[in-house]
Amino acid sequence: MPDHFQVEHQDGGCRARTGRLTTPHGEIQTPIFMPVGTNASVKAMRPEDLTDAGAQIILANTYHLYLRPGHRLVEELGGLHRFMSWDRPILTDSGGFQVYSLTELRKITEEGVKFRSHIDGSMHLLTPELSIKVQEALGADIIMCFDECPPADAGREYVERSLAMTTRWAQRSKDAHTRRDQLLFGIVQGGRFSDLRQRSLQELQGIGFDGYALGGLSVGEEKPVMHEVMDACSDLLPADYPRYIMGIGTPEDLVEAVWRGYDMFDCVMPTRNARNGMLFTSQGRVNIKRKQYEQDQGPLDPACSCYVCRNYSRAYLRHLFRSGEILASMLNTHHNIAWYLSLMGRIREAIRQDQFEAFRKEFYHQQHTTAE
Numbered sequence: 001m002p003d004h005f006q007v008e009h010q011d012g013g014c015r016a017r018t019g020r021l022t023t024p025h026g027e028i029q030t031p032i033f034m035p036v037g038t039n040a041s042v043k044a045m046r047p048e049d050l051t052d053a054g055a056q057i058i059l060a061n062t063y064h065l066y067l068r069p070g071h072r073l074v075e076e077l078g079g080l081h082r083f084m085s086w087d088r089p090i091l092t093d094s095g096g097f098q099v100y101s102l103t104e105l106r107k108i109t110e111e112g113v114k115f116r117s118h119i120d121g122s123m124h125l126l127t128p129e130l131s132i133k134v135q136e137a138l139g140a141d142i143i144m145c146f147d148e149c150p151p152a153d154a155g156r157e158y159v160e161r162s163l164a165m166t167t168r169w170a171q172r173s174k175d176a177h178t179r180r181d182q183l184l185f186g187i188v189q190g191g192r193f194s195d196l197r198q199r200s201l202q203e204l205q206g207i208g209f210d211g212y213a214l215g216g217l218s219v220g221e222e223k224p225v226m227h228e229v230m231d232a233c234s235d236l237l238p239a240d241y242p243r244y245i246m247g248i249g250t251p252e253d254l255v256e257a258v259w260r261g262y263d264m265f266d267c268v269m270p271t272r273n274a275r276n277g278m279l280f281t282s283q284g285r286v287n288i289k290r291k292q293y294e295q296d297q298g299p300l301d302p303a304c305s306c307y308v309c310r311n312y313s314r315a316y317l318r319h320l321f322r323s324g325e326i327l328a329s330m331l332n333t334h335h336n337i338a339w340y341l342s343l344m345g346r347i348r349e350a351i352r353q354d355q356f357e358a359f360r361k362e363f364y365h366q367q368h369t370t371a372e
């Protein structure tokens with residue numbers, strides 16, 4: 001058992017488990033959802049709103065912060081925690097995925113990824129060594145290996161070559177990692193091919209990391225493919241290490257992933273959907289701009305105890321959204337993050353009671369029976 005992670009309770013009826021992950025900026029109770037902050041901010045939320053909503057750890061990103069304001073500047077100003085006044089854990093992604101998803105002009109070579117900045121058009125080369133150096137300069141508590149996330153429709157031959165490079169990049173990431181107080185996670189690739197996933201994981205375990213992430217998912221593949229890969233890897237990932245699935249997901253995806261034994265998740269959905277008026281509730285999704293809420297004096301979600309549901313009506317939230325008020329983004333985001341985090345709290349409690357199987361059935365039923 002590694003000293004930074006302990007499985008606390010294994011649900012008696014399924015693979016779900018609760019755990020405790022210890023980082024330099026504090027302990028994290030898993031399963032955990034991590035709100036994402038692209039440019040050193042979780043859009044429309046102040047740090048005290050995040051802690052009020054129950055956030056234990058947030059995500060930041062190498063690609064964006066390297067380009068602006070620059071990792072050296074953040075380091076000179078005392079690191080990311082001080083820069084954004086967030087004193088709890090931060091996880092940074094290694095930047096490869098964002099280069100792939102954000103830039104047109106990019107070239108992947110053995111050395112790293114050449115790309116043109118989406119901000120000012122300047123050319124850059126992001127390598128495993130530079131990615132680790134940036135993440136160390138930012139001072140994140142958990143950092144990620146520099147990997148390549150192959151396109152969802154990539155053929156077996158491409159995926160096989162890509163994962164071999166991702167393994168070589170993982171070794172280079174680990175060799176470049178000097179700040180031992182930070183946890184370094186490896187990222188398993190291999191596309192939809194279970195045997196390649198197994199090979200990737202075996203190679204990463206041979207190098208040795210503080211946790212293992214599933215990459216290459218939630219990139220447009222069919223749901224059954226995603227569940228198949230999650231199933232196959234669940235039995236292969238070392239049970240006494242934290243398991244992180246990157247980019248997951250909807251509330252249903254989270255419940256399905258916890259049921260398969262995963263511990264950590266991140267997704268832009270609660271924050272991005274909030275800004276588009278798509279809100280999560282115990283009765284399913286509410287599209288707040290719809291006319292049916294024009295005179296609705298009730299709370300967004302009667303079962304939610306967040307600041308927004310305690311103080312505002314659906315009618316008011318609809319008015320703010322239609323008026324394009326900044327407060328709409330703030331309140332909608334606050335609720336969606338609080339709702340996601342309360343879902344994770346209810347999941348942890350169900351696991352501790354050996355009730356997660358029942359929770360999973362009830363949750364699916366609740367989310368899909370009530371008409372919007």
Ligand SMILES: CNc1nc2c(CCNC[C@]34C[C@H]5C[C@H](C[C@H](C5)C3)C4)c3nc(N)[nH]c(=O)c3cc2[nH]1
Nearest residue numbers: 036037038061093094097149215216217218246247
């Ligand atoms: C959505 N599906 C998906 N995401 C994925 C990510 C990014 C995780 N989120 C970090 C991120 C990404 C963006 C948006 C926010 C802030 C910041 C920039 C960091 C979350 C991934 N990241 C890496 N390194 N490797 C993957 O294979 C991968 C696969 C994904 N599949």
